[in-house]
Amino acid sequence: MSRASNASSSSAQGQTNIPYRQIRAHCPTPDTIVVYQAYSETIATAAAAEGRLNASSEFKMGRMTWIKPSFYWCMYRSGWSYKDPRQARILAITMTTAGFLTLLRNAVPSTGGDAHTPG
Secondary structure, three states, rough: HHHHHHOOOOOOOOEEEEOOOOOEEEEOOOOOOEEEEEOOHHHHHHHHHHHHHHOOOOOHHHHHHHHOOOOOHHHHOHHHOOHHHOOEEEEEEEEEEEHHHHHOOOOOOOOOOOOOOOO
């Protein structure tokens, strides 16, 4: 961000205008994003060994909707991997940004209000 655009995005109090909703994620390249998901020991071991999530017959594609772009948020939600044996291992998954945005566009909020209403 240039100095001029940074200055114009600041409020009168000198604070930067931060979007209400934003995704903070590691993007190793302009076309990829790293997301995290908790899996059972069986699924995680097979996936890491073969480099694909469906390496274990226990893997269910429907769970991919529970991916998180933050490692620490995933760890917290999985009880630091102690909450449930089905969430004992956290995998870092590199996927295309386009694929991630497709998942996001098709997402359905599971809590909160209307998808178009903040809060």
